Amino acid sequence: MKPVHDIASNRLSEQQIHDNFSDLHPPLSDLQARAEAARCLFCHDAPCIEACPTDINIPGFIRRIAMGNLKGAATEILDANIMGDTCANVCPVEELCELKCVMNTAEHKPVTIGLLQRHATDYLFAQGVQPFERGTPSGKRVAVLGAGPAGLSCAHRLALHGHEVDLFEARGKAGGLNEYGIAAYKMLDERAAREVEFILAVGGITLHTGKALGSELTLAGLRNDYDAVFLGLGHNAVNRLNLDGEDSSGMHNAVDYIERIRQEDLTSLPVGRRVVVIGGGNTAIDIAVQTKKLGAESVTIVYRRSQQQMSATWHEQEIAQTNGVLIKTWAQPVGIVHEEHGLTGIVFETTRQNDDGRLEGTGERFELAADMAFKAIGQVLDTHAVGNELNALQIEHGRIAVNDQRRTSLPDVYAGGDCIAGTDLTVTAVQDGKLAAEAIHESFSTEVQHG
């Protein structure tokens, strides 16, 4: 018997929804923070620092927490990573700093660096302290495209050096994926907006929303008007399954729906009774967990390889599983089943890895009932979506090519974040922006010296 098509909002009470979307990891109390900070060995040449893409002096800030110097701790963090507050909440610390913590060996439990970092940044924000000041105006002007983590980081660092920044954002709000793309239970309340406000408060940065490359802006025009340009364009498209019925009702891009969860009233968001998620990354986990939290009865993630091969970290997988999400592996979608009223199921073929390590179908098929299905199979930079604007730049593997300094093939154009090759993490985007800003600043200084 075919299941009854069923997509509805208000599956749970307002209170249940509120509880479900409360903090993933509750913050540390002062007592907990001091006890946790005391666990840090203050390693020399610490492995955790090496694992941090933004080079935060982790033992340094933890020691400041231990000594009751929370402002100093937060400043140490933000000096290296202006989005240290977001990163404390969304970084896959289990694969970065906490993975390298020597206490894994000593006690089989790392120092909870992420929570300690948040303890410090929460303090700073609660106190309303602004430790940064714009540098003496240099007379140089830089256009930063995209007010996501890469663009905000770049703009802030440029402002510290005294350069004037026009920050252009295609959407209505700054923040990028922090505002639109990260699971709601990781970025509670107005954390993303609070951070944007903090960054812009340094001065010297003018935010222009609703301005996109290829529409209101052209690269040539920006290069003409500004001393340098930074591109923090992010992703602008998602991969496709290339199956019939892919765009029919009931089929969704995970990123679009995650955005709705972040931006809309959760109680009025419709969600399926049976949800199927296709993909194996953190986006798949985010949509699966959140639809479950919205009241979906069964949520199944289907991934074509093994659980170990999923790009979602073990910690993320654990979050899914403890939230009652079923993770099914070794199957790929081959058909979308529709009836008049909408989606009823997804047909999968089981897969295996052949001797060459390549994935192949076995011919065996099964159908999973679904009234809502999400594609979480990767996001890309569609270079054509911005007209011919990127034609002047060297593109490699679908991303803007840059050198170590995040300089593109054009001498005055820099890029960072998801639009260049890398790990697609907030923290690496922040580092890209920071490095690009330093390179831009250096190029100005060199100019002056040689001028």
Added chain:
Amino acid sequence: MADLSCNIAGVTSPNPFWLASAPPTDKQYNVERAFEAGWGGVVWKTLGEAGPPVVNVSSRYGSVDYNGQRMVGLNNIELITDRPLEVNLQEIAAVKKAWPDRAMVVSLMVPCEEQAWKSILKQVEQTGCDGVELNFGCPHGMSERGMGSAVGQVPEYIQMVAEWCKTHTYLPVFVKLTPNITDVRFAARAAHAGGADAVSLINTVNSIVSIDLDQMAPTPTVAGKGTHGGYCGPAVKPIAMHMVADIARDPETHGMPISGIGGISNWRDAAEFISLSCGSVQVCTAAMRFGFDIIHEMTNGLSNWMDSKGYNTLDDFRGRAVPNVTDWQYLDMNYKTIASIDQDKCIECGLCHVTCEDTSHQAISKLKTADGKRVYEVIDDECVGCNLCHLVCPVDGCISMVEVDNGLPYMNWGEHPNNPMNHS
């Protein structure tokens, strides 16, 4: 199972753990709770003369916390008992009657007049207690009135009062010594010369434990002001053990019973004091930190350790460490140890390297392998065997100090060619 029974200067108790003269021993209620928990004895909080009792201030204790641990050190500005003498005497008698097998020693502090001591000793004898302890150590409040450490800092006074007490009571006399002197042996010799049966040490150390940076005043703060107090707890244990060892080694006082005091918090601390010849050990801070139940770990731990070593009674190991405490000049100049790092246990924190590099002898090299692993190795030729790396290493057994057999015979500083005295 080891026999923990204790006999010091004729005062017996089922185990060597006594509560020191302090707030936990101020009342019948507290002391009976302690005895119910299993404490071997108490030194009742110091009694003063009859008449209006002393007055204590509000806010009395200050703490030294370290790295998340509370009360590594504790100080207090409390005086002797602030309850009437008669009440204390009645309660002491009642408790001793109800708990005849426990040691009941009464701490005393009266002005430096023979009549005052004679009078109180006669009253205390009536309680049936087992001994008296002369409080010559209290460093605050009472000392400003010519008592406590004001007496303990003058060997002649110690001897004089000890003599009075031996003259006027049959009870064993313990003299409690202050550490606030330059050489405790003079005080101990005076007690010995005065006929005292035992010494108890150390009393608390003069201290200001912290400054409240908002009030800009020492803690504990009384209406915006603070004063120096008596410091005790784990932080003072090393100071106490040095003084105990000095008295145990001194030819004049060697063999004199010692009741050890100073940061004793567990069975191991107790075993260490007993190895330095202490008869009983007295505890205060640990009980004030955790309550009386810690006695179970103390007796059980001591007993298990004694069993593991084959010691049947406390006398089997009492004083065993004393012959190995010596003066620096007799240490073997030819003895050599060097650090050895067990690479399998190393967690790569790098603390051994950086501390040796920054503050010692640049004897631990650092290497990063191609796969990012950090390897720390001892440079044997540079290592002086100082122990620093062994002490900072967070992993037990990872860095050990290994004896090097250099074939050289024992040679002390007196015999060393670099000693200028050998060139005359």
